[in-house]
Amino acid sequence: MELLNTSLPYLLPIVYAVAMISVFMGLCAYSVLAERKVSGWIQGRVGPNRTRLPLLGHIPILGNLMTGLGLFQPAADGLKFLFKEEITPGHVRKSYYYLAPIVALAPALTTMVVVPFGRYVDADGVMQPLVLANVDLGMLIVLAISSLGVYGIVLAGWASNSKYPFLGGIRASAQMISFELSMGLALLPVFMWAAAPGSEYGMSLFGVVQSQQSAWLGLWQPLSALIFLVALFAETNRLPFDMAESETDLVGGFHTEYGAFKFGLFFVAEYAHIIIGSAVFVLLFAGGWNFLPWLADPWGDGLIGALLSVGWFMAKVFFMIFFFIWMRWTLPRFRYDQVMSLGWKILLPVAVGNLVLNTFIIAIYDTLTR
Amino acid sequence: MAKTKVLERKPLTFAEKTFLPQIAGGLKTTFATMLQKKVTLQYPEERPNIPDNYRGVPTLVRDPNGREKCVSCQLCEFVCPPKAIRITPGEIDPEAEPDRAHVEKAPKEFDINMLRCIYCGLCQEVCPEEAIYLQDVFSLSGYSREEMINNKEKLYELGGTLPDSHYKWDKKKAAEVAGNSH
Ligand code: SF4
Ligand code: SF4
Numbered sequence: 001m002e003l004l005n006t007s008l009p010y011l012l013p014i015v016y017a018v019a020m021i022s023v024f025m026g027l028c029a030y031s032v033l034a035e036r037k038v039s040g041w042i043q044g045r046v047g048p049n050r051t052r053l054p055l056l057g058h059i060p061i062l063g064n065l066m067t068g069l070g071l072f073q074p075a076a077d078g079l080k081f082l083f084k085e086e087i088t089p090g091h092v093r094k095s096y097y098y099l100a101p102i103v104a105l106a107p108a109l110t111t112m113v114v115v116p117f118g119r120y121v122d123a124d125g126v127m128q129p130l131v132l133a134n135v136d137l138g139m140l141i142v143l144a145i146s147s148l149g150v151y152g153i154v155l156a157g158w159a160s161n162s163k164y165p166f167l168g169g170i171r172a173s174a175q176m177i178s179f180e181l182s183m184g185l186a187l188l189p190v191f192m193w194a195a196a197p198g199s200e201y202g203m204s205l206f207g208v209v210q211s212q213q214s215a216w217l218g219l220w221q222p223l224s225a226l227i228f229l230v231a232l233f234a235e236t237n238r239l240p241f242d243m244a245e246s247e248t249d250l251v252g253g254f255h256t257e258y259g260a261f262k263f264g265l266f267f268v269a270e271y272a273h274i275i276i277g278s279a280v281f282v283l284l285f286a287g288g289w290n291f292l293p294w295l296a297d298p299w300g301d302g303l304i305g306a307l308l309s310v311g312w313f314m315a316k317v318f319f320m321i322f323f324f325i326w327m328r329w330t331l332p333r334f335r336y337d338q339v340m341s342l343g344w345k346i347l348l349p350v351a352v353g354n355l356v357l358n359t360f361i362i363a364i365y366d367t368l369t370r
Numbered sequence: 371m372a373k374t375k376v377l378e379r380k381p382l383t384f385a386e387k388t389f390l391p392q393i394a395g396g397l398k399t400t401f402a403t404m405l406q407k408k409v410t411l412q413y414p415e416e417r418p419n420i421p422d423n424y425r426g427v428p429t430l431v432r433d434p435n436g437r438e439k440c441v442s443c444q445l446c447e448f449v450c451p452p453k454a455i456r457i458t459p460g461e462i463d464p465e466a467e468p469d470r471a472h473v474e475k476a477p478k479e480f481d482i483n484m485l486r487c488i489y490c491g492l493c494q495e496v497c498p499e500e501a502i503y504l505q506d507v508f509s510l511s512g513y514s515r516e517e518m519i520n521n522k523e524k525l526y527e528l529g530g531t532l533p534d535s536h537y538k539w540d541k542k543k544a545a546e547v548a549g550n551s552h
Pocket of ligand 1: 428446449450451452453454455482486487488489490491492493494504
């Protein structure tokens with residue numbers, strides 16, 4: 001008992017972290033399913049609807065329903081990746097080749113730590129975020145670490161030692177640099193509004209959400225939201241910006257030489273980035289767990305309230321994930337030079353202009369209200 | 371001279387230049403398709419409707435009286451472009467069918483190698499007895515090359531009986547009864 005009490009402060013974070021990783025990996029698996037299902041629906045198909053687990057799949061009506069929705073499919077997909085033959089081509093640079101998928105996945109799992117996903121009211125009646133680590137520099141950490149994800153792609157492209165992956169890697173790095181800039185610039189106005197001097201939140205994501213209790217930032221900062229969204233699509237390597245993969249001209253891009261579980265890791269990493277990206281977008285521009293713009297939160301103070309806020313936040317994140325997939329089947333892939341000129345010639349100037357405009361507005365507002 | 375009408379090409383408006391209205395329109399279209407009825411056929415349980423005159427696996431057919439129609443003339447064997455058909459002609463058993471024995475022949479063996487067949491339908495077209503038909507079997511698989519060769523038994527099993535408009539042997543018998551068999 002004594003031992004338990006002393007070790008609890010150390011044990012608890014580990015338990016939380018493990019729990020969160022499991023939930024997050026589950027989310028990744030089900031986003032893959034969502035991708036397959038929604039892609040199917042948009043193309044007039046039904047998507048995966050055959051995998052059936054014993055017992056669970058044989059519950060009368062419910063079993064059929066779950067099978068039809070493909071709810072057991074992620075298990076089959078995962079097992080397939082696990083049990084496929086591991087092929088390592090002879091011409092790759094071995095250690096980097098094995099390292100790349102890990103480098104791709106790890107940043108997404110790391111950024112998860114600072115992303116709040118709900119709120120509760122503590123004993124003193126103060127609202128606190130539900131998050132593994134509530135750091136003041138939350139947004140900076142997300143930006144810094146999530147852009148490390150591209151190293152996995154570049155490393156994969158280089159270690160594969162063949163031309164298509166190499167081109168994919170080069171493209172990914174160039175694209176990352178061009179869009180990271182506009183992304184950062186689009187974020188600045190958000191924090192200029194949300195974290196005014198004297199506010200206690202700094203760059204924490206919780207603070208941004210708290211500042212959106214009445215109006216969501218996306219509603220009165222639509223330009224920032226739009227630039228951020230476009231940059232987000234580019235950063236997560238999703239269509240219409242999936243230059244690094246681009247199967248029509250680069251075979252499979254950076255993961256051409258990868259198979260079995262190593263490919264699976266890349267695959268999961270892509271969805272992990274999408275989920276984190278969606279979560280960050282929801283936190284910054286769509287009000288986080290706040291109910292609706294200009295409406296007070298109906299969530300209560302107790303446990304139920306906390307759960308409801310998590311649920312509402314997840315609902316928004318799921319919509320964003322759906323939006324990613326929806327966009328994929330709506331827009332064709334850009335040509336590489338078009339992506340570059342969009343990034344450098346349009347998004348960057350607009351982002352700079354947006355920043356300057358907001359600075360002026362804040363300056364005028366401050367002088368008028370002082 | 372034909373009149374050419376020059377269409378005026380309007381310069382893009384600002385909204386059009388940002389592409390955003392177009393993207394919104396695209397999203398609307400894809401969302402609408404998502405709600406439409408699915409076109410998927412749940413294949414092994416649901417089978418597609420095979421149209422008449424479909425060219426599936428070539429089969430041998432019997433006439434409605436259960437008689438073998440093929441007379442082993444080997445025209446199909448000669449016409450088959452990829453040489454998928456192999457016929458060994460044989461006699462008809464005089465005990466079983468006294469009428470036909472020594473008048474016609476019948477195939478002793480009739481093999482169609484489905485690894486070679488290109489489903490061209492020439493065998494059906496050339497057959498003077500309307501004995502070979504490409505019917506509605508479209509999915510065919512096997513574990514070995516031998517399994518993919520349809521022998522005579524299999525061909526008759528796949529073919530079954532098709533309606534016949536000639537009844538060659540019935541007419542001959544009727545003529546015999548009427549006394550003008552030749
Ligand atoms: S369908 Fe064509 S290829 Fe096939 S057996 Fe008949 S003639 Fe030969
Ligand atoms: S199937 Fe027709 S063409 Fe072929 S051998 Fe028999 S009668 Fe002749």
